[in-house]
Amino acid sequence: xxxxxxxxxxxxxxxxxxxxxxxxxxxxxxxxxxxxxxxxxxxxxxxxxxxxxxxxxxxxxxxxxxxxxxxxxxxxxxxxxxxxxxxxxxxxxxxxxxxxxxxxxxxxxxxxxxxxxxxxxxxxxxxxxxxxxxxxxxxxxxxxxxxxxxxxxxxxxxxxxxxxxxxxxxxxxxxxxxxxxxxxxxxxxxxxxxxxxxxxxxxxxxxxxxxxxxxxxxxxxxxxxxxxxxxxxxxxxxxxxxxxxxxxxxxxxxxxxxxxxxxxxxxxxxxxxxxxxxxxxxxxxxxxxxxxxxxxxxxxxxxxxxxxxxxxxxxxxxxxxxxxxxxxxxxxxxxxxxxxxxxxxxxxxxxxxxxxxxxxxxxxxxxxxxxxxxxxxxxxxxxxxxxxxxxxxxxxxxxxxxxxxxxxxxxxxxxxxxxxxxxxxxxxxxxxxxxxxxxxxxxxxxxxxxxxxxxxxxxxxxxxxxxxxxxxxxxxxxxxxxxxxxxxxxxxxxxxxxxxxxxxxxxxxxxxxxxxxxxxxxxxxxxxxxxx
Numbered sequence: 001x002x003x004x005x006x007x008x009x010x011x012x013x014x015x016x017x018x019x020x021x022x023x024x025x026x027x028x029x030x031x032x033x034x035x036x037x038x039x040x041x042x043x044x045x046x047x048x049x050x051x052x053x054x055x056x057x058x059x060x061x062x063x064x065x066x067x068x069x070x071x072x073x074x075x076x077x078x079x080x081x082x083x084x085x086x087x088x089x090x091x092x093x094x095x096x097x098x099x100x101x102x103x104x105x106x107x108x109x110x111x112x113x114x115x116x117x118x119x120x121x122x123x124x125x126x127x128x129x130x131x132x133x134x135x136x137x138x139x140x141x142x143x144x145x146x147x148x149x150x151x152x153x154x155x156x157x158x159x160x161x162x163x164x165x166x167x168x169x170x171x172x173x174x175x176x177x178x179x180x181x182x183x184x185x186x187x188x189x190x191x192x193x194x195x196x197x198x199x200x201x202x203x204x205x206x207x208x209x210x211x212x213x214x215x216x217x218x219x220x221x222x223x224x225x226x227x228x229x230x231x232x233x234x235x236x237x238x239x240x241x242x243x244x245x246x247x248x249x250x251x252x253x254x255x256x257x258x259x260x261x262x263x264x265x266x267x268x269x270x271x272x273x274x275x276x277x278x279x280x281x282x283x284x285x286x287x288x289x290x291x292x293x294x295x296x297x298x299x300x301x302x303x304x305x306x307x308x309x310x311x312x313x314x315x316x317x318x319x320x321x322x323x324x325x326x327x328x329x330x331x332x333x334x335x336x337x338x339x340x341x342x343x344x345x346x347x348x349x350x351x352x353x354x355x356x357x358x359x360x361x362x363x364x365x366x367x368x369x370x371x372x373x374x375x376x377x378x379x380x381x382x383x384x385x386x387x388x389x390x391x392x393x394x395x396x397x398x399x400x401x402x403x404x405x406x407x408x409x410x411x412x413x414x415x416x417x418x419x420x421x422x423x424x425x426x427x428x429x430x431x432x433x434x435x436x437x438x439x440x441x442x443x444x445x446x447x448x449x450x451x452x453x454x455x456x457x458x459x460x461x462x463x464x465x466x467x468x469x470x471x472x473x474x475x476x477x478x479x480x481x482x483x484x485x486x487x488x489x490x491x492x493x494x495x496x497x498x499x500x501x502x503x504x505x506x507x508x509x510x511x512x513x514x515x516x517x518x519x520x521x522x523x524x525x526x527x528x529x530x531x532x
Contacts, residue, residue, distance in 0.1 A: 060110040063183065067093055067105040067121050067130070075123050077149040078105040083118035083180075087139050090122065092146070117183045125152040127177045134179045143173045227408040228415070232488060234399070235472045240273040242474040247350035250335065250477060256361045257373055264374035265357075272381050275388030280352050281467050282391045288463035290429075290441020294483060295346025298325050301355065308383045316363045324358040340480045349476045356380055394504060398468055401506035402495040407513060411491060414517050417524055421446065422490045430484075437484035440466050443493065450523045455515055457501040465500055469493025 065080045079090035093105035111117050118135070121128045122143060140160060143152055158175040165172050248266065257265060269276075283304065284294045296304075305311035305321050328351045329344070336342055347355060357377065363369075364376035401407075411418070425446040426438030444462045446452075453459055466485065469492035473482040485493065495509070498516055502508035 060112050062108050063111045063117055064106060064108045065091065065093065065117075065119060065183065067123065067128075069095075069103045069105060071103070075105070077122075077124060077144075077146050079122040079144055080107060080119050081122070081139070081141055082109060084109060084111065087120070087141060090144050093121075118180045119183055120177055120180045124149060125154040125173075127158055127175050129177065129179060130181045133182045133184075135182055136178060137180050138176060138178050139180055140174055140176045143175055145170075224405070224408075225412075227403065227405075228411045228491060229403055229408075229488070232492060233471045235274060235277070239472060239474055240277070241270065243277065243349075243472075244269060244273050246475045246478070247353045250350040251354040251357070252330070252332075253354065253357055256358055261373045264372075265377050268374050268377045268381070272385065272388070275385065275392040276353075276381075277349075277472065278391040278395055279384065279388040280349050282394075282464060284346070284349075284352075285464040285467045287460050288440070290439055290444060293341070293343050293346070294440075294463070294467070295343045295348055296352055297346050298322060301325050301347065304387075305359065308387065310359060310363055310380070310383055315367050316359065320362060321359070324355055324362070327358060328352075328354040339477045341477050341483075356384070395468060397504060397506055398496055398499045401499055401509040402492070404510075406510055407495070410510070410513060410517070414520070417517070417520055418491055418494070419487060420524055421520055422487050425449075426485070426490070437486060438490055439485070440483060443485065443490075447497065450516075450519045452497060452501075452516060452519060455501050455512065455519075457497055461500050462497075465493055465496040468496035468499075 065082075067078050067080070069075060069078075078093040078095075080093055081087040081090055091107050091109060093107045095103050095105050109117070118137065120139060120141070121130070122141065125143060127141060127143075143154060145152060152171075152173055154173050154175055158177065159173055160176045161174050163172040163174070164170070244266065280296070283296050283300055286300070288294055302311065302318055302321050302325075305316070306318075310316055311318060311321055325347070328347060331339070331342065341348065357373075357380075360370075360376040360380035361373060364379045365373055370376035370379055422438060423436075425442050427436040428442060429439035430436050440463055443466050444459075447457070447462050448459075457465075469489050470482060470485060471489060473479065476482045494516060495513065498512040499506075499509050501516075502512040
C-alpha cells in the first residue's frame with residue numbers, strides 16, 4: 001500500500017488530493033481483522049480491483065499519531081512503530097510548537113475503518129509508551145538512527161541483543177518492551193465508506209488519491225451564483241462609529257455633558273451602539289404608518305422608562321420623562337435647515353440618544369448614584385441593555401433564517417415576480433429627479449392588497465418588517481435614504497414579513513415564505529394597474 005508523505009492541491013476548484021511515497025508491504029493480512037461483508041466488499045468493484053487490497057479502494061481512514069513532549073525534553077528524533085506492518089517499518093514524527101513549550105511530534109497513517117492501531121515509540125535511543133491505553137504484547141524493535149541522531153545510547157534493560165551491520169559496520173541494537181499502546185478512532189469521527197482511486201499527480205512520478213464516485217452521488221456540481229442578498233450591506237463597527245458621530249454632532253448637551261467628559265462618554269457608548277440602534281429601530285417602527293414616519297412617541301418613551309425601572313415615581317417621575325422628551329425635541333432653526341427628515345411629534349435617532357443622556361444626568365448623576373456623567377451613561381446603558389440585546393438577537397435570527405441556500409433558491413425562482421410587484425407598488429412617492437424607491441406607505445398597501453395579514457401577520461408589524469429589510473444608514477436625519485426602499489431591500493423585507501408571521505421561529509420561515517409567494521403570484525395574475 002502507499003504511505004502519504006505530504007498533501008498537495010491538484011488544481012483550483014478540485015478536492016485536495018494526497019501525494020504518496022513509494023510502495024510498502026501490503027495490508028492483505030490485516031483485512032481479515034475487519035468485519036467486511038462480502039456484498040459490501042464487492043459493491044462497486046470491478047474484477048481487477050477485487051484482486052487487490054489497496055487501502056485507497058478499501059476506504060481506510062487517516063489516523064494521526066502524536067507524541068507529546070515535556071518542555072524540559074528536546075528529543076533529536078522520534079519514530080512510531082505500528083501493528084500495520086508488524087512493527088517493522090518506522091514512521092518518523094516531526095515536531096510542532098516553539099522550543100521551551102509543550103511540543104508535539106506528529107505523523108499520520110492510513111488505517112482500516114474501526115481498526116485498533118497498536119503503536120510504540122522510539123524517542124532518541126529509548127523505546128517509550130504513551131500514558132493512554134496499553135495492552136500486553138512483547139515486541140522487538142531494531143532501533144533506528146538518522147542524521148539528527150547518528151549515535152545510539154540505549155537503556156541496558158531494554159536491549160535483548162546486538163549485532164553488526166554488514167553494510168556500514170555500525171552496531172545494531174534490538175530492544176524490546178512487554179506492552180504497546182492502543183490508539184482508537186476518535187469518538188464521533190465519521191467512518192468513510194467511499195472508495196478511492198489512485199491517479200497520476202501534477203508532478204512527474206507523483207500520485208494522488210481521488211474519491212471513487214458514482215454517477216448519482218458525484219455529478220459535476222455547478223458552482224452556485226452569488227446569493228440574492230450578496231449586495232446587502234450589514235452593520236459594521238465602522239458604520240456604527242460613524243452613526244454615533246453623526247448623532248452626537250446634532251445632540252444639544254451643553255449643560256448636561258461637561259466638555260472634559262465627552263470622550264469618556266463616547267468610549268462608554270461605542271461598544272453598545274449596535275444594540276442601541278436595534279432597540280431604536282424596533283421602538284420607532286411600532287404602530288407607524290406612511291403618514292406619521294418613523295420615531296418614538298412620547299407615550300412610548302414613558303412606557304420604556306417604566307419597563308426598565310428608570311421611571312420609579314420617586315427619583316424620576318413621568319413628568320420628568322415628559323420634560324426631557326420635549327427638551328430633546330427642540331431643534332434649532334439653523335440645524336433644521338440642514339435636515340432632510342424632521343419629525344415634530346416623535347424622536348428621531350439622535351434625539352433618542354439625547355433623551356437617554358438627559359435621563360442619565362437626572363436619574364444617576366443628580367441623585368448621587370454616579371460620580372460623573374460617564375459613569376451615569378454606563379448605568380443607564382445597563383438598564384436598557386436587556387431590551388436592546390433582545391432586539392439585536394431578533395434581527396440576527398432573521399438574517400440566519402433568511403441567508404440559506406433553500407431561501408436563495410426560492411427567491412431566485414420568483415425574482416421576476418418580486419421585481420414586477422416592486423415596480424407596480426413602488427415609485428408613487430418618489431420625488432422628481434430621484435431614482436424610484438418604495439416608501440413605507442406603498443409597502444403597507446402591498447401587504448394589505450395581497451392579504452398577507454391573512455397569514456397571521458399583524459398590520460402593526462408592517463413598519464417593523466420594512467425597517468428590518470432596510471440597510472442601516474449612518475445618517476437618519478441629514479438623509480432620507482433610510483426610508484427609501486430599493487428592490488434588494490424589498491426582497492429582504494418580504495423575508496422579514498415571513499419571519500415575523502412565523503413568530504420569529506427560524507425553522508418555520510421557509511414554509512411561511514412559500515405561502516407569501518403564493519399570494520404574490522395570485523396578485524401578479526390580477527390587474528397590472530397600480531391600486532388606488
